[in-house]
Amino acid sequence: MAKGTSKSGEITINDIAKELNIAASTVSRALNNSTKISEATKQKVRKVAEELGYEINLVASSLSKNKTNLIGVVIPNINSQFFAHALSGIQEEAKAAGYNVIISQTNESYEQEVEVMKVMNSARVDGLIVSLTMETKSTDHFNALVRKSVPIVMFDRVNFSVPGPKIVVDNYEASFKATQHLIGNGCKRIAHLAGNLSCKVFEDRAEGFKEALNKNILPLLPQFLLACDLNEKDTREAMKLWMSLDERPDGIVVASASSGLMIASIARSYGVTIPGDLAIISLGNERCNELMIPSISAVDMPGSEMGKAAAINLIETIKTGHIEDRIILKPIQLLMRNSTFKMA
Amino acid sequence: MAKGTSKSGEITINDIAKELNIAASTVSRALNNSTKISEATKQKVRKVAEELGYEINLVASSLSKNKTNLIGVVIPNINSQFFAHALSGIQEEAKAAGYNVIISQTNESYEQEVEVMKVMNSARVDGLIVSLTMETKSTDHFNALVRKSVPIVMFDRVNFSVPGPKIVVDNYEASFKATQHLIGNGCKRIAHLAGNLSCKVFEDRAEGFKEALNKNILPLLPQFLLACDLNEKDTREAMKLWMSLDERPDGIVVASASSGLMIASIARSYGVTIPGDLAIISLGNERCNELMIPSISAVDMPGSEMGKAAAINLIETIKTGHIEDRIILKPIQLLMRNSTFKMA
DNA sequence: TTGAAAGCGCTAACAT
DNA sequence: ATGTTAGCGCTTTCAA
Numbered sequence: 215m216a217k218g219t220s221k222s223g224e225i226t227i228n229d230i231a232k233e234l235n236i237a238a239s240t241v242s243r244a245l246n247n248s249t250k251i252s253e254a255t256k257q258k259v260r261k262v263a264e265e266l267g268y269e270i271n272l273v274a275s276s277l278s279k280n281k282t283n284l285i286g287v288v289i290p291n292i293n294s295q296f297f298a299h300a301l302s303g304i305q306e307e308a309k310a311a312g313y314n315v316i317i318s319q320t321n322e323s324y325e326q327e328v329e330v331m332k333v334m335n336s337a338r339v340d341g342l343i344v345s346l347t348m349e350t351k352s353t354d355h356f357n358a359l360v361r362k363s364v365p366i367v368m369f370d371r372v373n374f375s376v377p378g379p380k381i382v383v384d385n386y387e388a389s390f391k392a393t394q395h396l397i398g399n400g401c402k403r404i405a406h407l408a409g410n411l412s413c414k415v416f417e418d419r420a421e422g423f424k425e426a427l428n429k430n431i432l433p434l435l436p437q438f439l440l441a442c443d444l445n446e447k448d449t450r451e452a453m454k455l456w457m458s459l460d461e462r463p464d465g466i467v468v469a470s471a472s473s474g475l476m477i478a479s480i481a482r483s484y485g486v487t488i489p490g491d492l493a494i495i496s497l498g499n500e501r502c503n504e505l506m507i508p509s510i511s512a513v514d515m516p517g518s519e520m521g522k523a524a525a526i527n528l529i530e531t532i533k534t535g536h537i538e539d540r541i542i543l544k545p546i547q548l549l550m551r552n553s554t555f556k557m558a
Numbered sequence: 559m560a561k562g563t564s565k566s567g568e569i570t571i572n573d574i575a576k577e578l579n580i581a582a583s584t585v586s587r588a589l590n591n592s593t594k595i596s597e598a599t600k601q602k603v604r605k606v607a608e609e610l611g612y613e614i615n616l617v618a619s620s621l622s623k624n625k626t627n628l629i630g631v632v633i634p635n636i637n638s639q640f641f642a643h644a645l646s647g648i649q650e651e652a653k654a655a656g657y658n659v660i661i662s663q664t665n666e667s668y669e670q671e672v673e674v675m676k677v678m679n680s681a682r683v684d685g686l687i688v689s690l691t692m693e694t695k696s697t698d699h700f701n702a703l704v705r706k707s708v709p710i711v712m713f714d715r716v717n718f719s720v721p722g723p724k725i726v727v728d729n730y731e732a733s734f735k736a737t738q739h740l741i742g743n744g745c746k747r748i749a750h751l752a753g754n755l756s757c758k759v760f761e762d763r764a765e766g767f768k769e770a771l772n773k774n775i776l777p778l779l780p781q782f783l784l785a786c787d788l789n790e791k792d793t794r795e796a797m798k799l800w801m802s803l804d805e806r807p808d809g810i811v812v813a814s815a816s817s818g819l820m821i822a823s824i825a826r827s828y829g830v831t832i833p834g835d836l837a838i839i840s841l842g843n844e845r846c847n848e849l850m851i852p853s854i855s856a857v858d859m860p861g862s863e864m865g866k867a868a869a870i871n872l873i874e875t876i877k878t879g880h881i882e883d884r885i886i887l888k889p890i891q892l893l894m895r896n897s898t899f900k901m902a
Numbered sequence: 903t904t905g906a907a908a909g910c911g912c913t914a915a916c917a918t
Numbered sequence: 919a920t921g922t923t924a925g926c927g928c929t930t931t932c933a934a
Contacts, residue, residue: 251920272912332613
């Protein structure tokens, strides 16, 4: 067998070359199915490669081609259903196109996001898919990648000061429709549990909420628009405040699915009936929303769809080299369930 | 400024070297904080590196060092809460130790698992974390990695014919306890919706179930142990069968969290009261279990914990080079909720 | 403490 | 259609 086995103990194209008494470059071309290699040679090369158990070393290939076939994914966290679905969609599309996916969470921390960009830079990813943290305001940490023309696709939590395709939903519309839906079902005193308003997603949701009240000549009552981090603690506090009021809200538009579920649960502990005393609709849908009793109305944000679109657009951008500032708007869906039908 | 800028447009150690009129090797050593470089030189090198915006090319470094600092993660899917938590835990530990994570889903397909192994092999991952598909019987597709002594840590869906640490829970115990719990709450006609029994996890769960019946001198009624793929279709069919019986089960041990939630939902559509007519406990816990009404009892499998343990053990194995067949058993927790308290 | 040079495994001119 | 050669950017002997 091949005697010139490489240092690392791996089979290389040199081993195949020696075995067949041909040049390594010929082996490389054969394995890459170059048109200028005879079928006969390709056959022989493939056979020996198979026999020797050769698997291409992508590290060497990447260095040589100055292209890693690696897509970096940077998201706030993997645990949320929305991002998990997005990641899953990204991975499927990437795999189909022959790309590998390298992933890092930022845990909603701007500082971590900055660090992660350095790692992705060093890993020489061919492109990046990002959903920003709630904290992120500056996008200077993308400059290094942008300068090198590394394609960057942002989805959901986007910032338009970074060039490249954006995959978004219309959060204003989502919130507007949700609020409208509550109003249509007789709610008069509607509250909104918002996320961090410096994050565009949550700002738009708050705006849609306010505009719907406006259009329907309903007042925005004091303390009925509360912005927070949408974690359990903040959600609990918001509810505590609302439940302490003489005139409690009779409907709540919640800026996230997980907070919506919590609110439903917390409401029960206050002896509040849903939807009788309080209607609830959340911006973002999880499977749980459907299974709960009562089921929780929601506006569905298509995580998997958005992830797939992000990957497809990124790969196209990588291939063409043209970084376009297009905006892809994914449709949302109002899911009317039992938590909002006061009349039912 | 540096005129010898590299072909790819990236700043390299050569650029730094030229700038300072020193050798590239010195720059390399300085940046790697080698002990045999003067502080003065280190300072100068770091300063220029900073100024030039140098970021190490990990591809080149990997090729040279024959080490990628890459951990491959192969799981059935990202969408399930269990695996999402595991992945999240893995990523956190990897990041803390300076490793990057490359991820691929197998979608419960053996064929895809085989393909993914080739990719991970080509990517030259330093180690692999795997949870097998339900279909996987042979582990021949791991042989290439095993021969090269690439550390492989398996968690949850493990196979002991592949050497390396295993992170598991005691599925037999989980199922035994769950069944015992139902029996303790007065169930006499207990059914088990099992997963693919050729998968050890589900085999163990079925065994634990049977043994608990045995120990309590309860019969395993015909058709009361149904194995399936635990998807929605199969779950629905199982329920259809059970609900068609003259004597329906009065308790069900479900082999997955998601199927458990479906069963609760399906049961309601049959007009069955939970837990009055039917008690339900699932092996695997999701946040939804707690929020539903009635809340669904479950045995919690610590996904994040298992992921972290997998990463920690993998990294240790990579560092020591000793592939040990140790088994790390993570504790499970019986979460008694309202779906199982007939007496309450 | 630093430099020179070879090499990791592959690809891509260029030559034949 | 195939071979020769020169890198890709880094690390690592071996010298000095």
